[in-house]
Amino acid sequence: MDRRQRKTKEAIFKAFIELLSEKNVSQITVGEIIKRADIGRATFYAHFETKDFLLKALCEELFCHIFDATGHVENNHRHIFNCNAPDSVFLHLFQHLANNDNQILELLACENNDLFLRYFKTELSKLLEAMPELFTHSKTSELPHSFWVNHLTSTFVETVRWWVGHKREQSPEEITKFFYAAIGIIQ
Amino acid sequence: MDRRQRKTKEAIFKAFIELLSEKNVSQITVGEIIKRADIGRATFYAHFETKDFLLKALCEELFCHIFDATGHVENNHRHIFNCNAPDSVFLHLFQHLANNDNQILELLACENNDLFLRYFKTELSKLLEAMPELFTHSKTSELPHSFWVNHLTSTFVETVRWWVGHKREQSPEEITKFFYAAIGIIQ
DNA sequence: GATAATAGTGAACAATGTGTACGGTAACGT
DNA sequence: ACGTTACCGTACACATTGTTCACTATTATC
Numbered sequence: 001m002d003r004r005q006r007k008t009k010e011a012i013f014k015a016f017i018e019l020l021s022e023k024n025v026s027q028i029t030v031g032e033i034i035k036r037a038d039i040g041r042a043t044f045y046a047h048f049e050t051k052d053f054l055l056k057a058l059c060e061e062l063f064c065h066i067f068d069a070t071g072h073v074e075n076n077h078r079h080i081f082n083c084n085a086p087d088s089v090f091l092h093l094f095q096h097l098a099n100n101d102n103q104i105l106e107l108l109a110c111e112n113n114d115l116f117l118r119y120f121k122t123e124l125s126k127l128l129e130a131m132p133e134l135f136t137h138s139k140t141s142e143l144p145h146s147f148w149v150n151h152l153t154s155t156f157v158e159t160v161r162w163w164v165g166h167k168r169e170q171s172p173e174e175i176t177k178f179f180y181a182a183i184g185i186i187q
Numbered sequence: 188m189d190r191r192q193r194k195t196k197e198a199i200f201k202a203f204i205e206l207l208s209e210k211n212v213s214q215i216t217v218g219e220i221i222k223r224a225d226i227g228r229a230t231f232y233a234h235f236e237t238k239d240f241l242l243k244a245l246c247e248e249l250f251c252h253i254f255d256a257t258g259h260v261e262n263n264h265r266h267i268f269n270c271n272a273p274d275s276v277f278l279h280l281f282q283h284l285a286n287n288d289n290q291i292l293e294l295l296a297c298e299n300n301d302l303f304l305r306y307f308k309t310e311l312s313k314l315l316e317a318m319p320e321l322f323t324h325s326k327t328s329e330l331p332h333s334f335w336v337n338h339l340t341s342t343f344v345e346t347v348r349w350w351v352g353h354k355r356e357q358s359p360e361e362i363t364k365f366f367y368a369a370i371g372i373i374q
Numbered sequence: 375g376a377t378a379a380t381a382g383t384g385a386a387c388a389a390t391g392t393g394t395a396c397g398g399t400a401a402c403g404t
Numbered sequence: 405a406c407g408t409t410a411c412c413g414t415a416c417a418c419a420t421t422g423t424t425c426a427c428t429a430t431t432a433t434c
Contacts, residue, residue: 002402004410026213029391040412045393114301142368147349151369154345155338162337181329182338184371191381191430216420227383232422 009047011037013061016054017103021110025055059119062102066093067123089131090156090179093124094172097160109164121157128152137185155183196234198224200248203241204290208297212242246306249289253280254310276318277343277366280311281359284347296351308344315339324372342370 015036019028030051034044048054097104107116128134128149140148159179163170170178202223206215217238221231235241284291294303315321315336327335346366350357357365 002410004401008411030393031391040414041392042394042396042413043411046410050393114305118301139368139371143365146353147346147365147369150345150349151342154341158337158341159334162334166333178330178334181326182334184326189381189431195382217422218420227385228421229384229423229425230382233381237422 005047008037008039008043011039012044012047012054013058016058017107020112021106023111025051025112025115055115059116062104062107062116063119063123066096066101067127088176089127091172091176093156094160094163094175097164098168098172105164105168108160113161113164117157117161120160121153124153124156125149139184152183155179192234195224195226195230198226199231199234199241200245203245204294207299208293210298212238212299212302242302246303249291249294249303250306250310253283253288254314275363276314278359278363280343281347281350281362284351285355285359292351292355295347300348300351304344304348307347308340311340311343312336326371339370342366 012033015033016028018036019032028051030041030044033051033054034041037044048057097108100106104116107113108120134152135145135148143151156179159175159182163175168175199220202220203215205223206219215238217228217231220238220241221228224231235244284295287293291303294300295307321339322332322335330338343366346362346369350362355362
């Protein structure tokens with residue numbers, strides 16, 4: 001990809017992330033984004049059809065690489081699926097978040113976190129669906145499969161929300177224990 | 188209140204609710220609302236400062252009366268706090284929802300349900316905080332109070348989301364059991 | 375039923391934001 | 405050095421917002 005394209009794309013994302021931590025999505029205008037990114041109006045629209053598409057692209061940028069199932073290693077970072085200990089996916093996720101790749105913590109703590117947490121939940125659901133060891137618990141037989149998946153994912157995402165909302169005072173290990181306690185599985 | 192005011196307010200709410208079940212909030216314009224409500228532009232702004240204030244008013248209309256703690260009876264409907272069996276608040280809430288007061292089910296099932304479920308969660312939190320019997324479980328001692336409250340409320344709200352997302356095939360009694368199973372309390 | 379207060383009408387408006395078009399300029403990969 | 409590609413900036417048509425105002429209709433109250 002052309003270096004210029006990369007640069008402007010990064011500038012747009014950077015400006016957008018900054019604005020997202022300052023105000024609500026609906027209050028952010030394209031004019032503000034291009035001013036802060038210091039690019040021309042036409043350039044913005046050459047990259048993103050609308051503001052909504054930019055938001056979608058940002059979400060994909062943030063989550064899809066975290067949950068990328070291809071399994072290849074980049075930047076010394078193993079993808080979730082490639083971890084040696086599949087049982088501690090949740091711990092890995094918390095550690096991953098604590099590293100604050102892609103300034104994701106800022107976004108998860110900001111006013112618009114709903115948006116990102118929803119995206120998070122969707123991606124996480126796909127991941128959990130493929131983990132049979134999560135469905136051996138006694139509860140599982142009493143409850144519909146999709147209910148249990150939804151409960152697991154939303155409990156995890158809500159744990160993340162609580163964690164970042166409380167300044168992440170717990171270590172990834174501690175918060176993982178909280179999560180397991182909440183869903184009633186003793187790790 | 189003047190009959191005219193009541194009528195236009197109802198017309199605005201009705202039009203807004205209709206539009207909400209058709210498209211996203213951000214895609215709804217004031218022009219559409221007044222066209223469907225068949226009122227003048229100035230009239231709309233005489234009632235609501237902006238579209239966001241209308242949304243807020245709608246949420247309050249929907250939830251505050253459900254969670255109203257004043258305890259008085261209106262329209263043959265007992266408020267949550269006034270129920271004889273405080274242990275089954277959750278069952279009462281599901282029954283309340285199933286009755287579809289204020290067309291709330293349509294809104295909880297629509298594209299914008301995030302919005303209403305968040306509001307729901309906020310109000311429910313306040314209610315649960317005041318119910319000491321929910322904090323006697325063994326889990327509670329292991330976990331921070333606010334974590335447990337957040338877990339309870341979000342599990343309930345997510346159960347509602349799952350329920351309405353699956354066409355409410357379960358009776359209020361059944362779905363209440365699911366909820367208790369999820370949080371690990373045997374009722 | 376007459377009256378004053380209140381609410382709604384509809385059109386017009388400035389202000390702001392959106393998305394597109396275009397000729398000119400600068401940076402890119404090869 | 406070359407053709408290609410991306411960016412610039414200005415301008416534009418268009419939609420939406422929120423306000424104003426003179427006028428009309430409805431209301432509660434006497």
